[in-house]
Amino acid sequence: MAEEMIKKNDLIYLILDNRRKWLVTVKEGEEFQTHKGIIKFDEIIGKPFGSVVFSQPYETQGYKFYVLKPLPSDYVIHMSRKTQIIYPEDAGLILVYSGIGPGSKVIEAGCGSGALTCILGNYVRPDGYIYSYDIREKSLKRALRNVIKANLQDFVSIQYGDILIDDFEHTNVDSVVLDMPQPWKAIERIKTYLKLSGTLVSFSPTIEQVKKTTFALQENGFYEINTYELIKRKFQVKENATHPEVRMIGHTGYMTFARKIKDIKNPYREKKPKQDEFVKLNGMPLRGGEE
Ligand SMILES: C[S@@+](CC[C@H](N)C(=O)[O-])C[C@H]1O[C@@H](n2cnc3c(N)ncnc32)[C@H](O)[C@@H]1O
The missing domain is CATH 3.10.330.20 (Vcp-like ATPase; Chain A, domain 2)
Structure with a gap:
């Protein structure tokens, strides 16, 4: 090139x-x-x-x-910020585990300083779009400034919107990305925006939030629900003194991923076999049960 x-x-x-x-x-x-x-x-x-x-x-x-x-990681580290931002390594995992890429239509809440918004906006080009919402005016202004600075305004909208109570006019979006204090309260509503097989991503700094979100996802019939944490170690490389750097960021947050599915009962496997139908080998049951 x-x-x-x-x-x-x-x-x-x-x-x-x-x-x-x-x-x-x-x-x-x-x-x-x-x-x-x-x-x-x-x-x-x-x-x-x-x-x-x-x-x-x-x-x-x-x-x-x-x-x-x-690079996208440079935007994130050097952009103007007030809220806790998503770090580049976490954004990398979010991209590959959500499938967000060129052409994706994505809802994000909240936009905060717009760090993740800029990374997502960069990757959905040339024909995707990020609809990003927040409830704080300061966050909206800062995120918009950062999006314009990154020249991504054609691929991102920054708007006022409360993901917990507002009805957004979105259907069949590819992904919804949440980085807000009470993501579990948004799950039921979000299901109506996502397309089937679409991905939900929730970033939370505490395990208490992860548990509530996971249970809400289970109750709402989401599938493939998984939570991950990434620990990144940078290395100092010197003659005879190569090792991980002494200081590091010990914790950023947990990322929970889930897929929207349309589930129906299996008509073929509803009845479990009775105990006496089990095959026995030398007097020992093949599976569980008593003699
Ligand atoms: C930690 S910040 C997000 C940081 C962002 N991911 C970044 O990388 O810069 C959390 C944001 O969620 C917003 N928020 C909280 N509740 C919300 C809601 N119900 N709907 C939309 N945004 C909300 C807050 O105003 C705040 O700006």
């Missing part, structure tokens, strides 16, 4: 070193101020992603900055 050139209004990942990294939109004729000098955007426009740029004034600053194309 040909090298991708940086254009005006592109989002870039500007890196000075391991600790100093920014997500910035390239504005023609404008500049980005850092404590290590000024980056003039006109110097970046027209260069390929993966290039370097030096801060000005060159004589007194002249630090080297790397310009990369941001």
Whole structure:
């Protein structure tokens, strides 16, 4: 694939070193101020992603900055946030275990800071859509800003909506993704939005929430109900000192997945065999039961 050139209004990942990294939109004729000098955007426009740029004034600053194309994980870590966000590794599991991909129609509640919204929006392109709802005005505003910054506004809507009480006009969506305090209360309503075989994903920080959600899913006839937790370990790689980093994030949350099905009773296997129908081997029953 040909090298991708940086254009005006592109989002870039500007890196000075391991600790100093920014997500910035390239504005023609404008500049980005850092404590290590000024980056003039006109110097970046027209260069390929993966290039370097030096801060000005060159004589007194002249630090080297790397310009990369941001990955979905970079959006999440560097975006503006107030609520607890979903981390990239959890978002990865959500994508592969929900089947959300190009063309998927997805309901999300709540959008929070829009971290997961941006990842999902990125993956449903070019013809899918994320309908994201929240009940807090601050979350809605912040999420919308982040979605626009990621240039995903054609694939995502951010709207006021209470998933517990509002009737949304959605039917046959591929997936519903919940990251909110009481997901179990939303399960019955959500069933009406999902298509058959569609996936429900619920992200919760506590096991108490997971249990309530799982029981609600069982009561509402969902199938393939599974909960997972991911522990990610980053490695320090050095000559004679390679090992997992000493500090790590010990807990993010639990992810519960389920499928909507249309169940009917099995007319062929309703009657269980009686005890005396069991075959016996040398006086021992083949399955359970007494002599
Ligand atoms: C932890 S945040 C979600 C973070 C988000 N997944 C992210 O990655 O940025 C939880 C959000 O759920 C919203 N929320 C709570 N109850 C809700 C409801 N009944 N309907 C819609 N959103 C709700 C809250 O306002 C809050 O913004």
